[in-house]
Amino acid sequence: MSESVASLDNALVVRGGFPLLSGVTLEIAQGTMSVVTGANGVGKTTLLRLLGGLVALSGGTGRVCGVDLASENRRALRRRVGWLGHDGPFYDDLSVRENLTFAAKAMGRPVEEIGAVLARAGIEGREKVLVRALSAGQRRRVGIAWLLLRRPELWLLDEPYAALDVAGRDFLDELFHEVLAAGATVAVSAHEHLRSLPAGTRTLHMVGGRIETVS
Amino acid sequence: MIRVALLVAGKDLRIEGRSRVLLWQVVPFGVMALLLAGLALGPSQAGHSSAAPGLFYLVILFVTLLMVARSRSLDARAGTRDSVATLGLDPAGVFLGKVLALAVELWVTGALLLAGTVVVLHTGLAGTCSAAPSVALTLGALAAAGVLHGALSGSGEGAATLLPMLSLPAFAPLLIAGERAYSAALHGGALWEWWTISLVALAAYLGLGVLLYGVLEES
Numbered sequence: 001m002s003e004s005v006a007s008l009d010n011a012l013v014v015r016g017g018f019p020l021l022s023g024v025t026l027e028i029a030q031g032t033m034s035v036v037t038g039a040n041g042v043g044k045t046t047l048l049r050l051l052g053g054l055v056a057l058s059g060g061t062g063r064v065c066g067v068d069l070a071s072e073n074r075r076a077l078r079r080r081v082g083w084l085g086h087d088g089p090f091y092d093d094l095s096v097r098e099n100l101t102f103a104a105k106a107m108g109r110p111v112e113e114i115g116a117v118l119a120r121a122g123i124e125g126r127e128k129v130l131v132r133a134l135s136a137g138q139r140r141r142v143g144i145a146w147l148l149l150r151r152p153e154l155w156l157l158d159e160p161y162a163a164l165d166v167a168g169r170d171f172l173d174e175l176f177h178e179v180l181a182a183g184a185t186v187a188v189s190a191h192e193h194l195r196s197l198p199a200g201t202r203t204l205h206m207v208g209g210r211i212e213t214v215s
Numbered sequence: 216m217i218r219v220a221l222l223v224a225g226k227d228l229r230i231e232g233r234s235r236v237l238l239w240q241v242v243p244f245g246v247m248a249l250l251l252a253g254l255a256l257g258p259s260q261a262g263h264s265s266a267a268p269g270l271f272y273l274v275i276l277f278v279t280l281l282m283v284a285r286s287r288s289l290d291a292r293a294g295t296r297d298s299v300a301t302l303g304l305d306p307a308g309v310f311l312g313k314v315l316a317l318a319v320e321l322w323v324t325g326a327l328l329l330a331g332t333v334v335v336l337h338t339g340l341a342g343t344c345s346a347a348p349s350v351a352l353t354l355g356a357l358a359a360a361g362v363l364h365g366a367l368s369g370s371g372e373g374a375a376t377l378l379p380m381l382s383l384p385a386f387a388p389l390l391i392a393g394e395r396a397y398s399a400a401l402h403g404g405a406l407w408e409w410w411t412i413s414l415v416a417l418a419a420y421l422g423l424g425v426l427l428y429g430v431l432e433e434s
Binding site: 046052054074075076078079081083084085086087088090091092093094098102103105106107127130146150152 | 219224226229230233234289292293294297298300301302303304345394429
């Protein structure tokens with residue numbers, strides 16, 4: 001049986017007096033893919049952010065990549081996850097290469113890998129372009145290159161297919177298969193039905209800040 | 216910590232160089248403020264010269280508030296904030312890097328505004344040059360205090376208006392010490408006591424920032 005990467009028990013996240021997550025219990029095994037579905041505002045993004053240590057746990061218990069979410073050590077967890085949100089992980093006034101160089105140096109990764117990950121993400125030839133000049137789909141591809149450079153244990157992607165063309169979606173499907181085969185774990189949120197999910201993918205359907213069904 | 220500081224400072228300065236906000240917005244604002252102050256004082260050159268240090272630091276106060284807010288805004292976008300958080304950078308290094316970048320920007324602006332005081336407010340060139348080291352020290356301390364209070368004011372809706380209110384009590388002793396040192400350089404008088412205040416403040420804000428920046432950013 002695969003090792004657990006994330007486990008939440010009755011997890012509660014409250015922001016400004018409003019419960020964003022109101023009692024989520026789940027277990028995510030290593031090397032699996034989970035798709036979080038649900039309507040707008042049900043807490044999909046908050047759940048992924050909680051798993052990435054980007055929001056604090058207000059109640060309940062949780063452990064991700066061996067780090068207790070109730071502890072003050074969420075920074076240690078963040079170094080082990082890769083997060084791609086709606087906005088893209090960039091400084092708009094830096095070029096594609098400068099953004100990735102900043103990330104590589106911050107993470108202690110070799111900058112020589114940047115060319116290869118840009119080519120893998122299908123964004124080669126745009127290295128010197130400022131991120132603000134890229135289209136939404138290209139920005140998303142740079143975000144994926146950023147994750148490829150980081151090689152996280154846990155991939156957390158919020159609406160990853162948004163703004164991608166068909167080729168981009170195919171690439172992402174292929175990438176998920178590769179990442180899972182390499183032993184990493186993937187959790188994504190999605191509004192729509194995903195087309196080509198790896199075998200064993202679980203769908204967690206959320207309603208009102210809770211996981212309603214698991215299939 | 217030093218490696219992270221240099222990485223963050225380099226990134227902030229590169230963004231500033233690209234966006235040219237300092238060059239096309241902050242510096243012209245400061246020069247216009249100095250010019251207006253000169254016009255408001257009237258044609259008496261002697262009056263201009265004695266008021267120059269106070270006016271200079273009043274303009275520096277406005278410029279510093281603008282630049283602290285600008286420094287905060289570089290990392291304020293949700294996607295940027297979250298992804299940089301997942302890099303797990305040492306918060307003390309991030310603080311020192313942001314202070315270094317802001318200090319460099321303030322030094323550039325301060326040098327231009329000092330030149331502006333010579334032209335607009337008729338301060339002596341020799342006295343202004345001898346005031347430069349104390350101005351550089353004061354601006355460094357203002358950068359440290361500004362970055363710390365920028366983190367204290369947060370990144371929420373009220374941050375832009377909260378920043379001046381929180382910063383003023385911290386900036387006031389620095390501005391007064393800087394103004395006194397500038398006056399002493401222009402008109403004679405003891406410099407070291409004012410230097411000491413700025414030095415102690417710089418060390419205190421750097422120490423506090425190294426200790427508290429991570430906590431403030433988390434909260």
